[in-house]
Amino acid sequence: SPPADPPYLQGLNEPQRDAVLTTEGPVLVLAGAGTGKTAALTRRLAHLLWTRKAYPSEILSVTFTNKAAREMRERVGQLVGDVVEGMPWLGTFHAIGAKMLRRHAELVGLHSNFTILDTDDQLRLLKQLIQAEELDEKRWPARQLGGLIDSWKNKGLTPDMLDAGDNESYANGRGQHMYALYQERLKALNACDFGDLLLHMLTILRTHREVLEQYQQRFRYIMVDEYQDTNSVQYLWLRLLAQERKNICCVGDDDQSIYSWRGAQVENILKFEKDFPGAKVIRLEQNYRSTPHILGAASGVIAQNSGRLGKTLWTELDAGEKVRVIGVWDGPEEARRVGDEIERGQRDGKSLDDFAILVRAQHQTREFEDRFIAIGLPYRIVGGFRFYERAEIRDALAYLRVVAQPADDLAFERIVNTPKRGLGDKAVAKVHQLARREGVPLTTAAARILDTDELTPQARRSLGNLAGDFARWRAMGEELPHPELARQILDESGYTAMWQADRSAEAAGRLENLNELVRAMEEYETLGAFLEHVSLVMDNDANAEEAKVTIMTIHAAKGLEFDTAFLVGWEEGVFPSQRALDEGGQASLEEERRLAYVAITRARRVAVILHAANRRIYGQWTSSIPSRFVGELPGEHHEAETTMSGGESLWRANWSERSDPFADVSRGTGRGPGWQRAAGVDLKNPGGGYTKRSFNREPARVLESKASAVSFGAKP
Numbered sequence: 001s002p003p004a005d006p007p008y009l010q011g012l013n014e015p016q017r018d019a020v021l022t023t024e025g026p027v028l029v030l031a032g033a034g035t036g037k038t039a040a041l042t043r044r045l046a047h048l049l050w051t052r053k054a055y056p057s058e059i060l061s062v063t064f065t066n067k068a069a070r071e072m073r074e075r076v077g078q079l080v081g082d083v084v085e086g087m088p089w090l091g092t093f094h095a096i097g098a099k100m101l102r103r104h105a106e107l108v109g110l111h112s113n114f115t116i117l118d119t120d121d122q123l124r125l126l127k128q129l130i131q132a133e134e135l136d137e138k139r140w141p142a143r144q145l146g147g148l149i150d151s152w153k154n155k156g157l158t159p160d161m162l163d164a165g166d167n168e169s170y171a172n173g174r175g176q177h178m179y180a181l182y183q184e185r186l187k188a189l190n191a192c193d194f195g196d197l198l199l200h201m202l203t204i205l206r207t208h209r210e211v212l213e214q215y216q217q218r219f220r221y222i223m224v225d226e227y228q229d230t231n232s233v234q235y236l237w238l239r240l241l242a243q244e245r246k247n248i249c250c251v252g253d254d255d256q257s258i259y260s261w262r263g264a265q266v267e268n269i270l271k272f273e274k275d276f277p278g279a280k281v282i283r284l285e286q287n288y289r290s291t292p293h294i295l296g297a298a299s300g301v302i303a304q305n306s307g308r309l310g311k312t313l314w315t316e317l318d319a320g321e322k323v324r325v326i327g328v329w330d331g332p333e334e335a336r337r338v339g340d341e342i343e344r345g346q347r348d349g350k351s352l353d354d355f356a357i358l359v360r361a362q363h364q365t366r367e368f369e370d371r372f373i374a375i376g377l378p379y380r381i382v383g384g385f386r387f388y389e390r391a392e393i394r395d396a397l398a399y400l401r402v403v404a405q406p407a408d409d410l411a412f413e414r415i416v417n418t419p420k421r422g423l424g425d426k427a428v429a430k431v432h433q434l435a436r437r438e439g440v441p442l443t444t445a446a447a448r449i450l451d452t453d454e455l456t457p458q459a460r461r462s463l464g465n466l467a468g469d470f471a472r473w474r475a476m477g478e479e480l481p482h483p484e485l486a487r488q489i490l491d492e493s494g495y496t497a498m499w500q501a502d503r504s505a506e507a508a509g510r511l512e513n514l515n516e517l518v519r520a521m522e523e524y525e526t527l528g529a530f531l532e533h534v535s536l537v538m539d540n541d542a543n544a545e546e547a548k549v550t551i552m553t554i555h556a557a558k559g560l561e562f563d564t565a566f567l568v569g570w571e572e573g574v575f576p577s578q579r580a581l582d583e584g585g586q587a588s589l590e591e592e593r594r595l596a597y598v599a600i601t602r603a604r605r606v607a608v609i610l611h612a613a614n615r616r617i618y619g620q621w622t623s624s625i626p627s628r629f630v631g632e633l634p635g636e637h638h639e640a641e642t643t644m645s646g647g648e649s650l651w652r653a654n655w656s657e658r659s660d661p662f663a664d665v666s667r668g669t670g671r672g673p674g675w676q677r678a679a680g681v682d683l684k685n686p687g688g689g690y691t692k693r694s695f696n697r698e699p700a701r702v703l704e705s706k707a708s709a710v711s712f713g714a715k716p
C-alpha cells in the first residue's frame with residue numbers, strides 16, 4: 001500500500017493538493033472566499049520545508065497583516081516542527097521591505113539604523129516644508145500632499161519619474177517639487193516613511209544588478225496571500241524578485257478586492273498570467289467555511305457586479321439557518337438586539353470569541369461599545385482604537401473636561417494649542433511654571449499669567465482668547481443642553497474647522513466620529529453624567545485572555561472567520577457608504593458590493609444582517625432605507641424578520657420605485673413630512689429638545705404610514 005500522506009497533505013482536496021505540490025513555476029490560485037486558499041498556502045510552505053526543497057531563509061511568504069503572519073508561522077510549526085523559527089522572510093510587505101532595506105540602506109543614501117516615520121511625523125515634516133516654501137497651508141494642507149505622495153509611492157514612482165500631468169493637483173503643479181524636497185529631507189534625517197520601505201527597495205533592485213541577483217538566487221520560492229489587494233509597487237517588486245526562478249505562487253479572489261482606495265490593483269491578477277506566461281491557474285471551488293445559505297446569500301449579492309472573473313462555489317456543510325435580516329427601529333435598538341442575540345448564543349453554549357460585529361465605518365462601533373459596557377459584555381476592537389480612545393474624541397473630550405472640571409490639567413494641556421493658535425512650547429512652559437509656583441491648576445494659571453509680562457504679545461493674545469472662550473462656554477453650559485454646548489465648543493474653538501480643512505480621506509471619518517460623540521451625549525442627562533460614563537468606559541480594559549466579542553470594520557475582517565457574524569447598519573448612506581453614493585460611479589458601488597461579499601462570507605454558521613429605520617445624522621433623526629444589498633439577497637437564502645410590521649414591505653416599496661440600481665439614492669429619499677412627525681421629529685426644530693427620547697409609541701403604524709406614503713409596487 002502507498003505510504004501515508006505527510007500531515008500537511010491530509011484532508012486536502014484535489015485542487016488544493018495540486019496547489020501545494022506544484023512547487024515549480026508560476027501558480028495562480030484564484031478562488032472564492034473560504035475555499036482554503038490561505039490553508040493551501042500554509043500547507044505549501046510546510047511541504048517546501050518538509051521535503052527540504054528550500055531552507056526556511058530561502059522562502060519569501062507575504063501575508064496581509066502581521067497577525068496573519070503569526071498564524072501562518074504557528075500553523076506551519078504544528079505541521080513540520082520548529083524549523084519555522086528561522087523564517088526571516090515571512091511577514092507583510094512592509095515588514096519584509098524594512099528588513100531588506102536595513103541591509104542595503106546606504107544604496108539610497110540612508111544608514112542601516114534609519115527611523116521609520118509614522119503618519120504624524122510625516123505630516124509634521126510636510127508642514128515644515130510647506131511653510132518653508134511659503135505655500136498657503138490652508139489651501140494646500142499637508143495631508144493632501146501626504147496623500148498624493150503616498151499614492152505616487154504606491155505606484156512605484158520616485159520624484160524624477162513623474163510626468164507633468166501627475167502633479168497638477170497640488171499647489172499649481174508644485175507637487176513633484178514638494179515630493180523631491182520631502183525625500184531629500186527624509187534622507188537628511190536618516191528616515192523613511194512606510195511607502196519608502198517598498199519604493200526604496202524597488203529602486204535598489206532596479207539599479208543594482210548584484211543586489212537583485214542576490215535576492216533572485218536566494219528566494220527559491222515566493223508566495224503571496226490576498227494577492228487581489230497588492231498595489232503597483234508591490235507587484236513590480238514581486239515581479240523583479242520572481243523573474244529569474246519563476247517559482248511564485250499567488251492566491252487571491254477578485255471579488256474580495258477592497259483596497260483600491262489605497263492603490264490596490266485587482267488588475268494584478270490579469271497581469272500575472274501575462275508576465276508569467278504558462279502560469280498554472282488553479283481554481284478551488286469547495287467552500288469549507290460557510291453553510292449553503294450563507295454562501296448562497298453572498299453569491300447572490302456579488303453576482304450583481306460586472307466584469308468578474310467568475311467562480312463556482314459549493315459546500316458539503318448542512319444547510320443551517322437562513323441569513324436573518326432584522327429591521328429595527330433605530331441605532332440603540334440595533335445595539336440592544338445584537339447584545340440580546342449574543343447573550344442568547346452564550347446560553348446555547350457559544351463562546352464570546354465566536355461572535356463578530358462587522359461595521360462599514362469606524363464611528364459605528366460606538367453604539368455597540370456603549371451597549372456592551374452597559375450590560376457587561378466583554379468586547380475587543382480589532383484594527384483600530386476603541387471609540388473613546390481615538391485622537392479626535394480625546395481632543396473633544398478634553399475641551400469638555402476643561403469646561404466641566406477646570407482643574408483638569410491633562411485635558412487643558414491636550415488642547416491648549418489644538419488647533420494651532422500660536423501657543424508654543426515656551427508659552428505653555430511659562431504657564432506651567434506659574435501653576436507650580438502658585439499651586440493652582442493650569443486654567444487658573446493661564447488666566448493669571450495674562451496680568452504679567454511673561455508672554456510674547458502674540459501668545460498673550462491667544463491665551464487671553466482661549467481663557468475668554470472657556471469662561472463663555474462655562475456660562476453657556478448653564479443654559480444650553482450639553483450636546484448643543486459641545487457642538488458650539490467644537491465650532492468656536494476651530495476644532496471642527498481644523499478637520500474640515502483637512503482633505504485627507506481619514507478626516508471625514510474623524511468628523512463622523514465627532515458627530516457620533518455629540519449623538520452619544522444626547523443619551524445622558526448632564527455633561528457630568530456623560531463624562532462619568534466615558535471614564536468608566538476608558539477603564540474597561542479587560543484582560544487579554546478572556547473571551548470577547550470582536551467589533552471591527554469589514555476591511556479589517558478580511559481573511560478571518562467567525563461562527564456568527566452580525567452585519568450591522570445595512571442602510572443606504574451607511575452601507576453602501578454616502579461617499580460611494582456621492583461619487584456615483586459604478587466602480588465605487590461595486591467596491592462596496594465586494595465589501596458586502598467579504599462581510600457575509602466571514603460567517604461560518606450564522607449571519608445576521610441588521611438595518612435601522614431611523615438614524616440620527618448630524619443631530620437630526622432621519623429615516624433610512626435598507627441597503628440595496630439587502631434587496632439583492634436571494635429570497636431562498638434569507639428570511640426577513642422585523643421588530644415592526646412593515647419592515648419587509650418597506651424596502652420592497654422603496655426598491656420597486658427604482659429600476660436603475662445606480663440611481664442616486666441619497667439619505668432620506670422618499671421621506672415625507674408626515675413620516676417625520678410620526679417619528680417624533682419636530683420639524684421646526686429637528687435637532688432640538690435634547691431630552692432622552694422614547695420611541696415606544698406604536699412603531700408599527702408609523703412604519704406603515706411611511707411605506708404607504710411611498711406606495712407599494714411590484715416586487716423587485
Ligand code: ATP
Nearest residue numbers: 011012013032033034035036037038039288289559
Ligand atoms: P478567504 O478568501 O476568506 O481568505 P480562504 O480561501 O483563505 O478564505 P481559508 O481561511 O484558508 O480560506 O479556509 C477557510 C476554512 O476552511 C478554514 O477554517 C480552514 O481551516 C477550512 N479548510 C480549508 N481547507 C480545508 C479542507 N481541505 N478540509 C477541511 N477544512 C478546510
Ligand code: MG
Nearest residue numbers: 037038039559
Ligand atoms: Mg484567506
